[in-house]
Amino acid sequence: MASKIRWGVLGNAKIAREKVIPGMQKGELSVVTAIASREPEKVKEIAERLDIPTVYGSYEALLADPNVDAIYNPLPNDLHVPWSIRAAEAGKHVLCEKPIGLSVAEAEQLIAARDRYKVKVGEAFMAKTHPQWVRSLELVKNGDLGELRAMIGIFSYFNRDAANIRNSVEKGGGALMDIGCYPVTLSRMIFEGEPLRVASCIERDPDFGVDRLTSAILEYRQGQCVFSCGTQMAPYQRITILGTKAKIEIEIPFNAPPDKPTRLIFDGTRVEEFPICDQYTIQGDLFSEAIQKNGPVPVGLEDSLANMKAIEAIFRGGTSGKWEAVAG
Template sequence: MSTSAQDPKSSESITPVRWGVLGASNFALKVSLPSMWRGPLTQLAALASRDIGKARAAAESLGIPKAYGSYDELLDDPEIEAVYIPLPNHLHVKWSARAARAGKHVLCEKPIALSAKDAAALVDVQHETGKRIAEAFMVRYHPQWQQARDWVRSGRIGELVSVQAAFSYFNRDATNIRNREQVGGGALYDIGCYAVNTSRLLFGREPVRAMVLVERDPEFGTDRLTSGLLDYGGAHLTFTCSTQAVAYQRVNALGTKGRIEIEIPFNAPADRPCKIFLDDGSTLNCSSAKVTSFPVVDQYHLQSEAFSRAIRTGSPIENSIEVAVGNMRVIDALFRSAESRRWEKI
């Protein structure tokens, strides 16, 4: 690992940020951490698990030099500057706050909290500590989403009036945390949050009310099929997410003069190019759609590099804790709607 790297936005060299990791989940070991390790600004320096044997095995597999048998031990390490938190959802607020108060910047997996109130508490912690706290919505760093946002802002599809999103997979493993209600499992927290986050990105404003229909698993109690509607004031998001349906994802953004379709919007592959479509609607069989392909990129790599750069330079964070609070306000309203069976204000 090099000791410095070039900032693509300047000629100044930037010292890599020394990161610690709380937890050794399969997702972290197989997806996010290998991607972070490849970044010249991101130096994975330590990993902690409540099981020291698991921590050592995980650290060794990734070439991470230090392993700790408790999260607090890692937070006590004065060499660690930033912490990545891929713990179960119900632990996010607790350990994000502890990490910041231990003097570490925090990048926490989504959802960063299970309510807007708890997310807002982390805004207070950020102000208290001066440490940056962000929610890990890696999709915002992928160039396909940045291009889609630029097209909307520049009026390439006219006025954006509707975003339609679908995201699903099939998982009925009772031991999987996504199927455990008490730790924040279920479709809306796990994947529906992407539809909320990216629609807010494209519209560039907050929705005013929400309505949802929820089907819960009779054994797990989690929402296994959730379909929602957000009112952006004359424009809408409609979405369906499911933990018990065929694996699929797609986003369509409909404007008054055209549409944008994102083929693999959320789990964008890191080993092959991605493509999105810009269609003027002149044909109904989509033959009028023009394809834009993007070079191979890894959105987890881009995310950690951007966060490391923000720590060193003070540059803005794409998905700050304030943005995260906005997402949780919407999710709170959707869950309220599931109970009230009516529109809920956000």
């Protein structure tokens, strides 16, 4: 077996220390060898707890490490593209947290950097490679649902902490960018295409200015995706995919637990259970394999660009109150 890909992590984000790093450390092809933070004393404790051998006091020092092959970037949304470009310039492959950036223009800048520096760059939509979503797409493709008609979803949690970056407009916070991006990208996967147009309704927090409740209709050639996402609602998530003959219900579609099985329910009667797995382990190893074999990454930047075009259209619809075309 080829040597494991050596990963470095930018920052000490909660998702990194609680989910992505532990997941990668269970992988067959990935090893986390270094972490960087502008608060080195704080990150030393994290590195010790997670058994990460090297700690840097700056992002620049990590990018200069010749013993790091790839970078995981979980920085705040407004730093996704700038530091992913810096990593590409340093010759590092990059797995960047979702959303890929703040705009279509930023996604295009990152694509240009990827092509210029000849590295792998992808977006961390871990749910897309979880077995429950792989199976759902298979059922749709096989015609088990009949003709695909609709996907309906909800994703919510409660967070009104003024200090949290998810409540900062400048840092790209809000419901749509944080969690609404999941039903957008997964509906594009299930419908195997891009939405033609979108309609949306957005309610913004009166103090923070971020969208705290966003609902949207994405019109596809075969049907529609309808979803709501909220950051000031009871925590909940569910997806239903409906065809002309049957439906699929995914119980925990986005934050699938790494320590217990997950289930989808086919047409209300047949339960398909998926063995315990960590979607962050799967994501890390698939990306590492792409590096080793010079193949495509799980979620490439062309897909990220298309997702951002849909997200921008949803934001426009929330302002205009009209159907908005999705840029080609």
